[in-house]
Amino acid sequence: MKKVRKAVFPVGGLGTRFLPATKAMPKEMLPVVDKPLIQYAVDEAREAGIEQMIFVTGRGKSAIEDHFDISYELETTLSERGKSLDAIEGTRFAPGEIIYVRQQDPIGLGHAIWCARHIVGDEPFAIFLPDELMVGSPGCMKQMVEAYDKVGGNIVCGYEVPETETHKYGIITPGKVDGPLVEVKALVEKPVQGTAPSNLMIPGRYILQPEVMRILETQARGAGNEIQLTDAMAQMIGTQPFHAYAFGGQRFDCGDKAGFITANISLALERPDMAPTIREYLKGV
Numbered sequence: 001m002k003k004v005r006k007a008v009f010p011v012g013g014l015g016t017r018f019l020p021a022t023k024a025m026p027k028e029m030l031p032v033v034d035k036p037l038i039q040y041a042v043d044e045a046r047e048a049g050i051e052q053m054i055f056v057t058g059r060g061k062s063a064i065e066d067h068f069d070i071s072y073e074l075e076t077t078l079s080e081r082g083k084s085l086d087a088i089e090g091t092r093f094a095p096g097e098i099i100y101v102r103q104q105d106p107i108g109l110g111h112a113i114w115c116a117r118h119i120v121g122d123e124p125f126a127i128f129l130p131d132e133l134m135v136g137s138p139g140c141m142k143q144m145v146e147a148y149d150k151v152g153g154n155i156v157c158g159y160e161v162p163e164t165e166t167h168k169y170g171i172i173t174p175g176k177v178d179g180p181l182v183e184v185k186a187l188v189e190k191p192v193q194g195t196a197p198s199n200l201m202i203p204g205r206y207i208l209q210p211e212v213m214r215i216l217e218t219q220a221r222g223a224g225n226e227i228q229l230t231d232a233m234a235q236m237i238g239t240q241p242f243h244a245y246a247f248g249g250q251r252f253d254c255g256d257k258a259g260f261i262t263a264n265i266s267l268a269l270e271r272p273d274m275a276p277t278i279r280e281y282l283k284g285v
């Protein structure tokens with residue numbers, strides 16, 4: 001069984017729900033406390049043993065490339081002033097560890113993933129949607145990779161949501177359950193309230209086999225007139241092992257304004273340097 005060495009980060013979307021903030025700045029660079037969303041995802045990937053990060057970018061996304069590059073001016077100035085470089089730890093990569101591919105036309109997540117097909121090649125790969133912030137110890141992808149090393153095939157993250165919310169998400173039809181691993185029988189997109197086959201939704205973490213690229217090659221547009229990753233994954237069920245890994249940590253949907261603010265408050269309350277001030281303020285309001 002091949003190891004999961006590569007990860008795709010689709011960052012080519014327009015981030016329309018966050019306008020005007022995202023007019024000239026990538027949504028993936030929005031900070032939660034003091035770190036951009038994309039760096040949380042990259043840190044999670046490194047922890048999981050990913051060796052090569054493939055970013056699917058688009059126009060107006062160059063701030064992401066700069067973030068993971070050397071900033072000579074900044075480093076020289078910090079050093080001259082005797083300040084630590086710790087704050088930019090984790091933003092440097094050896095040449096070739098990060099690769100950028102351009103998605104010229106943002107016509108859906110499935111299409112964004114397909115843009116990375118030649119770099120992914122013939123091996124399993126991880127996908128991170130950076131606007132979904134997954135908080136856990138060990139991290140979400142590390143847990144998924146450990147599960148993958150036992151069962152192989154395809155593994156999507158599964159996250160429990162209240163029954164009243166299942167109609168907003170892609171939901172798993174479960175088969176056999178073995179601890180956190182749940183066999184996936186089908187995927188149902190936004191089921192009508194009261195009809196959901198489970199309360200396990202799929203947040204933005206996946207480990208997929210390269211065959212999905214072949215399916216995406218001819219995938220027609222689906223919901224929202226976009227090429228959907230879910231439609232391609234659904235076709236793999238039954239032909240290859242397909243599991244969900246029930247993640248027990250926290251999930252914040254930072255592509256949504258309320259989720260983004262919640263993430264900032266929650267992570268700020270974990271930081272000893274600022275928690276007392278924030279807690280005091282929250283009590284007041």
Ligand code: UTP
Nearest residue numbers: 010011012013014015016017106107108109112
């Ligand atoms: P979203 O649907 O949350 O992102 O896609 P969006 O389209 O940028 O946001 P809204 O809905 O307009 O506010 C999840 C991830 O997939 C990427 C996005 O950049 C985001 O990281 N994506 C989406 C692409 O790379 N290409 C696409 O065509 C669509």
